[in-house]
Amino acid sequence: AQTVTQSQPEMSVQEAETVTLSCTYDTSESDYYLFWYKQPPSRQMILVIRQEAYKQQNATENRFSVNFQKAAKSFSLKISDSQLGDAAMYFCAYRSARGNEKLTFGTGTRLTIIP
Amino acid sequence: ETGVTQTPRHLVMGMTNKKSLKCEQHLGHNAMYWYKQSAKKPLELMFVYSLEERVENNSVPSRFSPECPNSSHLFLHLHTLQPEDSALYLCASSQLAGVNEQFFGPGTRLTVL
Numbered sequence: 001a002q003t004v005t006q007s008q009p010e011m012s013v014q015e016a017e018t019v020t021l022s023c024t025y026d027t028s029e030s031d032y033y034l035f036w037y038k039q040p041p042s043r044q045m046i047l048v049i050r051q052e053a054y055k056q057q058n059a060t061e062n063r064f065s066v067n068f069q070k071a072a073k074s075f076s077l078k079i080s081d082s083q084l085g086d087a088a089m090y091f092c093a094y095r096s097a098r099g100n101e102k103l104t105f106g107t108g109t110r111l112t113i114i115p
Numbered sequence: 116e117t118g119v120t121q122t123p124r125h126l127v128m129g130m131t132n133k134k135s136l137k138c139e140q141h142l143g144h145n146a147m148y149w150y151k152q153s154a155k156k157p158l159e160l161m162f163v164y165s166l167e168e169r170v171e172n173n174s175v176p177s178r179f180s181p182e183c184p185n186s187s188h189l190f191l192h193l194h195t196l197q198p199e200d201s202a203l204y205l206c207a208s209s210q211l212a213g214v215n216e217q218f219f220g221p222g223t224r225l226t227v228l
Contacts, residue, residue: 004157033214045205045219052214091158095215101146101165103217105158 002027004094006106013082014114020067021077021109023092031097034068034075039108040088048090051075053097079111087113117141119220121206127226128196136191136223138206144218146211147189149181152203152222164189165211196227 003026013019025034036048051059051068059066063080079086092106119140128134140147149161163171164183178200180192189206203224207217 009155035216037219042221043203044221045207047216047218050214050216101148101163101209101211101215102160102171103158107155107157 002029002094002096002104004092004104004106006090006092006109008109009107010110010112012112012114013079015082015084017082018078018080019082019111021079021090021092021111023075023077023106025073025075025092025094025104027073027094027096029096029098033095033097034066035093035095035103036064036066036075036077037091037093037105038086038088039091040085045091049077082113084113084115087111119206119208119218121204121220121223123223124221125224125226127228128193129228130196130198132196133192133194135193136204136206136225138189138191138208138220140187140189140206140208140218140220142208142210142218144208144210145186146209146215147183147186148207148209148217149189149191150205150207152205158205162191193225196225198227201225201227 032053034051039045049061067076089108091108094104147164151159161175162181182190203222205222206220209215209217
């Protein structure tokens with residue numbers, strides 16, 4: 001069974017600085033998708049960024065980028081120029097590409113932005 | 116309304132009550148999901164409906180009963196719940212193709228007394 005591990009329950013960063021959130025996963029499959037979701041205090045979970053495992057290039061969305069290391073089964077999220085609105089729980093998630101709709105989530109990292 | 120909506124946002128119920136949670140998606144998706152989110156635990160997938168048919172039930176107790184009358188609506192019927200069922204219940208929807216990104220609703224905060 002696939003598992004997703006987020007080893008940092010809490011992180012904090014100074015506003016305008018850069019922070020990296022860690023995620024590792026365990027799978028025997030070669031084709032899958034990885035996601036970072038953000039859940040602000042208002043609770044609505046929104047997708048931040050996604051990565052297809054067959055793509056070698058790391059995904060980037062504005063200030064958010066990932067470091068995808070397939071061999072190491074690592075998928076970290078880098079937030080550049082941190083803003084107060086980035087404060088939230090961040091969840092890493094895995095989904096097989098083999099038609100299984102199930103998302104497997106990590107336990108999350110609570111990110112605090114220090115003004 | 117846009118995206119995925121859930122009602123009610125908060126619910127307090129006794130162990131003998133019967134209540135229902137409602138989810139509606141306005142995205143034209145054909146798959147819907149119920150998740151349970153408890154403190155310090157990963158999100159737990161409860162039910163998956165694909166093309167209005169239930170395709171996955173992760174050993175959820177029978178006191179939780181899902182219903183998917185059409186591709187836009189999903190219900191979770193609750194009866195004789197336990198205090199440990201108190202949690203945030205999230206609904207999500209997706210389109211069954213490709214990356215299959217899931218879009219989440221704001222959740223229902225359920226408290227069982």
